[in-house]
Amino acid sequence: MILRLLFLPVLVLACISTSACAALNVFATTPEWGALVTELGGDKVNVYIATNALQDPHHVEAKPSLVARARNADLMVATGAELEIGWVPLVVQQAGNPKLRPGQPGYFEATAFVPMLGKPARLDRSEGDVHPLGDPHIQTDPRNIARVAGPLAAKLAELDPANAAFYQSRYKAFDERWRAAMVRWEQQAAPLRDVPVVVQHKGFTYLVAWTGMKEVAALEPKPAVEPTVAYLSEVLATLQRQPAKMVIREAFQSDRPSRWIAERAKINIVVLPFTVGGDSEARDLFSLFDDTIARLLKGAQ
Numbered sequence: 001m002i003l004r005l006l007f008l009p010v011l012v013l014a015c016i017s018t019s020a021c022a023a024l025n026v027f028a029t030t031p032e033w034g035a036l037v038t039e040l041g042g043d044k045v046n047v048y049i050a051t052n053a054l055q056d057p058h059h060v061e062a063k064p065s066l067v068a069r070a071r072n073a074d075l076m077v078a079t080g081a082e083l084e085i086g087w088v089p090l091v092v093q094q095a096g097n098p099k100l101r102p103g104q105p106g107y108f109e110a111t112a113f114v115p116m117l118g119k120p121a122r123l124d125r126s127e128g129d130v131h132p133l134g135d136p137h138i139q140t141d142p143r144n145i146a147r148v149a150g151p152l153a154a155k156l157a158e159l160d161p162a163n164a165a166f167y168q169s170r171y172k173a174f175d176e177r178w179r180a181a182m183v184r185w186e187q188q189a190a191p192l193r194d195v196p197v198v199v200q201h202k203g204f205t206y207l208v209a210w211t212g213m214k215e216v217a218a219l220e221p222k223p224a225v226e227p228t229v230a231y232l233s234e235v236l237a238t239l240q241r242q243p244a245k246m247v248i249r250e251a252f253q254s255d256r257p258s259r260w261i262a263e264r265a266k267i268n269i270v271v272l273p274f275t276v277g278g279d280s281e282a283r284d285l286f287s288l289f290d291d292t293i294a295r296l297l298k299g300a301q
Helices: 002-017 032-046 064-071 088-095 142-159 160-189 205-211 229-242 257-267 287-297
Strands: 024-028 045-049 073-077 108-111 196-200 212-216 246-250 268-272
Touching: 024 032, 032 045, 032 073, 032 142, 032 160, 032 287, 064 088, 073 088, 073 142, 108 142, 142 160, 142 205, 160 287, 212 229, 229 257, 246 257, 246 287, 257 268, 268 287
Parallel strands: 024 045, 024 073, 073 108, 196 212, 196 246, 246 268
Antiparallel strands: none
């Protein structure tokens, strides 16, 4: 009995000094949602991020390590809109964790709280990797992060009611900082309005809408279809009639198409982090947008 009483303070200190006693185990499918959960949950959450910024989140292998993490998760935070449709259902099925199934309390889908852009006029898989529910890459617009943060904080409080006040306080502090940062970012991004750009992949729908840039061409003939030289030559002809300032690509994409077009059209290549960890500067959600805007402004010069 004495030994137990002596050992109890050690356990309490361990809970205070580490994340071992975190109230919630959270499985985030992508870095941006892992970063947001961390902002809102602090030391009350233990966050596992299933992918990194240099992976294509559409195409992920349902590895045993992911299954093991999902098996012990209290909450899965996914983008939704079929971004993870190729691997998340398999991970959840193999994990045997019914809490993480869509419609259950342990499943949170970020796109459910965002006005979706980029819905295709017609659904035809011959048109490439189309997204019938719209472009799922909502994280490229900071207004969407704000839209998701409130419901996500409420979800954390729902699953961990003992710490509900803590999550609400964290959310309020984050929201104030985020909205102040958005004012700054919008002022900084003002010179980007109406700047013509080329995108390598149609994954910047929300970024283009937020900044007011003009997308004049895409290097992929269809989403996720590698361009041929013949197609790139067509894009080059378009740019000779309608010049652009830069070509934008995600950090995880091959640089071949963007280099081909940039060399011939004499325009800048801008590699964007796309999510937290996409480059050494994008360390969290705030620096993600600091870095994104800085790179775009440099590319527009």
